[in-house]
Amino acid sequence: MDEELLSIGQFARLGRLSVKQLRHYDELGLLRPAYVDAGTGYRYYRAGQAREALSIGLLRSLDVPLPVVGRVLSGETGALESVRVSLEAELARRRRTLASLERVLAEGLPAPEVGLVREPGWRAAFVGERAAGLEDVGRATSAAVARLLEGVRGPVRLVGLFPVDVGEVVQVRVGLILEGDAKPGGGAEVGVLPGGMFARATHVGPYDQISLTVHAVLAWCAERGLAVSGPLREVYVSDPACTPVEELVTDLLVPVREEGERMGEERAFGVGPSRVEIVYERLGDRAAPPVLLIMGAGGQLISWPDGLCAALVGHGLQVIRFDGRDCGRSTRFDGAGEPDFGAALAGDLSSLAYTLDDLVADTVGLLDVLGLDGVHLVGASLGGMIAQAVAIGHPGRVRSLTSIMSTAGDRMTPPPRPGVPPPVGGPPPTTRELYVERMVAGAVTGGVAADVEAVRALAERVWDRGWSLAGMLRQAAAVIGSGDRREGLGGVAVPALVIHGAADAVADPAGGRATAQAIAGAEFLLVDGMGHGFPPGVWPLVSARIAALVERAERGQEEGRTSPLS
Structure with missing residues (x-):
C-alpha cells in the first residue's frame, strides 16, 4: 500500500481527532479520506490533511458551528473574519454576564x-422561531426579527414574546406593530397583540442582561400575589443599529391576572387539522364533569359572564371557555378579508375563509389537546350550531348537549321579529370608545333590562383582548351552506336541553323549539327576561338547568358502566 497513506487510526492520532469524529466529518463532506478501500470500506488519509484536521479541531474548540467550519475551510471570503467577530461579541457578552454576576452577589x-x-390591544404581524434552550433565545430572536423586517423601511415598533417557563425548547415570537404602511416579510401571520393588565418595568442596557430585570419583575408580582397570565413581552424602544449597547432601552411587560379572575388563560397550540392556536380558560375542579362553553360569532371567552361561569362551578362542574378562531386572542384569519354575504347566500362560497366544519374540527381538536375524551357541550348562538354539529359528527365526544339561543337551520340571522326595535346602525366602530358606546347602545335597545356599567366594562375588556369586526363576519359566514341539521339531530342519543330567550330579537324562539323537536327526548326552556344574551337575572335558572342535565347524563353513563349487560 502507498506509504503516504495513513490508516484512519494513525491519522486520528496525528490530527488530534477521534475515529468517530473523522467518520462524521467524512459524512458531512468536511474532511474526505484520500482513499477508501472498495472492498473493506477502510478510510485512508495523507499526512498533509492534518492541517485541515487540526483546523477543524481548533474551530470546534471555539464552539464554531460545523456549517461555518466548512465555509472557513473552503476559503470563503470573510468566513474567518465572521468567526472572529462572533467570538469577540461572545467574549464581550460573557464579560458583561460576569460583571452582572458580581453585582448580584x-x-x-x-x-x-x-x-x-393597562395596555390596549394592537394589530401586529408575528413571526416565530424555535430556540434550543435559553442560551439559544438570542439567536432565535434575531432570526425572527430579520425575517419580520425583510423589505421593511423606516422606523418600526417591535415586541418580543417569550414564555415565562423555559424548557428544552423555547418558542420565540416577535411581533411588528402594524402602523401606517408597515408591511412585514418572512411569511408573517397577522393577528392581535392582546391588551390587558401588565406589570411593567424598564430595562436599560444589553439585551442579554434583560433576564435580571425580568426576575425582578416576577419577584415583584409574586410578593403581591399577582399571577402571571401569559408570555413575557419585551418592547424594544431603542434602535440597536444606532444606540450603544449599554444605553438600549427595553420596556418589559408581564401580563397579570385581573382582579377577580380565578384562573389564568392558557394557549393550546396546533389545534385540529388547521393547526390553529386557541386561548382557553379552565374554571373549577379539574376532576369535576367538564363543561365546554362555545360562544357565538365574535364572542370571546369572556362573553360567557363570569357570574354564570361561577354559578356552574358552584354546581360542582368544571367550566372550559375559549376564544374561537378569528376572535380574541386565538389565531386570526385577517389575510382572508371579509366574506361576500350576498354571493355566499346565492351559493358562491368562494369568499368564505372557512366553514362550520372547520369550527367543529377546532372544537374537537381542543378536546384532543386538553386530553378530554368526552365533555358536556354548551353552545350559544353560532356556538349552539357548532355544538349541534359536534354532537352529530362526533357522538363519542359528547356526554350531553345544551343549545342556547340558536337554530338547527342554515341561517345565522333570521328576519327580525315584528315589533322589535331595529338594531343600532351606523358605520363599524374604529376606536375603543366608539365600540364601547355601540355595545352600550345595543344593550339598552335590546328590549331586556341591562346593567349599563357591566356592559361597558365587558365591552372594554373585549376590545382590549382583540375585537375584530372582520373576524366576527367570517365566523358568521361560516355557517352559510352548512345545511339543515334537523335530520342529523334526530340521531343524537345523549341528554339534550334547548334554551331560548323569550325576548330574543336575533334568533326567533321558533328556531329553538324546532331544535328541541328534532332531538329525541330534548327539553325546551323558554326564559322570560332573556334576549340574545345572558342578563344576570337568568344566571341561577340557566346554570341550574345545565347542571341538572349534566347530572342526569353522568348518572346515565355511570349506570351504563355498571349494568351487567354493558
Whole structure:
C-alpha cells in the first residue's frame, strides 16, 4: 500500500481527532479520506490533511458551528473574519454576564421601578422561531426579527414574546406593530397583540442582561400575589443599529391576572387539522364533569359572564371557555378579508375563509389537546350550531348537549321579529370608545333590562383582548351552506336541553323549539327576561338547568358502566 497513506487510526492520532469524529466529518463532506478501500470500506488519509484536521479541531474548540467550519475551510471570503467577530461579541457578552454576576452577589437583584399598567390591544404581524434552550433565545430572536423586517423601511415598533417557563425548547415570537404602511416579510401571520393588565418595568442596557430585570419583575408580582397570565413581552424602544449597547432601552411587560379572575388563560397550540392556536380558560375542579362553553360569532371567552361561569362551578362542574378562531386572542384569519354575504347566500362560497366544519374540527381538536375524551357541550348562538354539529359528527365526544339561543337551520340571522326595535346602525366602530358606546347602545335597545356599567366594562375588556369586526363576519359566514341539521339531530342519543330567550330579537324562539323537536327526548326552556344574551337575572335558572342535565347524563353513563349487560 502507498506509504503516504495513513490508516484512519494513525491519522486520528496525528490530527488530534477521534475515529468517530473523522467518520462524521467524512459524512458531512468536511474532511474526505484520500482513499477508501472498495472492498473493506477502510478510510485512508495523507499526512498533509492534518492541517485541515487540526483546523477543524481548533474551530470546534471555539464552539464554531460545523456549517461555518466548512465555509472557513473552503476559503470563503470573510468566513474567518465572521468567526472572529462572533467570538469577540461572545467574549464581550460573557464579560458583561460576569460583571452582572458580581453585582448580584454583592448587591442582590436589581430593583427597577415596577408598576401596574393597562395596555390596549394592537394589530401586529408575528413571526416565530424555535430556540434550543435559553442560551439559544438570542439567536432565535434575531432570526425572527430579520425575517419580520425583510423589505421593511423606516422606523418600526417591535415586541418580543417569550414564555415565562423555559424548557428544552423555547418558542420565540416577535411581533411588528402594524402602523401606517408597515408591511412585514418572512411569511408573517397577522393577528392581535392582546391588551390587558401588565406589570411593567424598564430595562436599560444589553439585551442579554434583560433576564435580571425580568426576575425582578416576577419577584415583584409574586410578593403581591399577582399571577402571571401569559408570555413575557419585551418592547424594544431603542434602535440597536444606532444606540450603544449599554444605553438600549427595553420596556418589559408581564401580563397579570385581573382582579377577580380565578384562573389564568392558557394557549393550546396546533389545534385540529388547521393547526390553529386557541386561548382557553379552565374554571373549577379539574376532576369535576367538564363543561365546554362555545360562544357565538365574535364572542370571546369572556362573553360567557363570569357570574354564570361561577354559578356552574358552584354546581360542582368544571367550566372550559375559549376564544374561537378569528376572535380574541386565538389565531386570526385577517389575510382572508371579509366574506361576500350576498354571493355566499346565492351559493358562491368562494369568499368564505372557512366553514362550520372547520369550527367543529377546532372544537374537537381542543378536546384532543386538553386530553378530554368526552365533555358536556354548551353552545350559544353560532356556538349552539357548532355544538349541534359536534354532537352529530362526533357522538363519542359528547356526554350531553345544551343549545342556547340558536337554530338547527342554515341561517345565522333570521328576519327580525315584528315589533322589535331595529338594531343600532351606523358605520363599524374604529376606536375603543366608539365600540364601547355601540355595545352600550345595543344593550339598552335590546328590549331586556341591562346593567349599563357591566356592559361597558365587558365591552372594554373585549376590545382590549382583540375585537375584530372582520373576524366576527367570517365566523358568521361560516355557517352559510352548512345545511339543515334537523335530520342529523334526530340521531343524537345523549341528554339534550334547548334554551331560548323569550325576548330574543336575533334568533326567533321558533328556531329553538324546532331544535328541541328534532332531538329525541330534548327539553325546551323558554326564559322570560332573556334576549340574545345572558342578563344576570337568568344566571341561577340557566346554570341550574345545565347542571341538572349534566347530572342526569353522568348518572346515565355511570349506570351504563355498571349494568351487567354493558
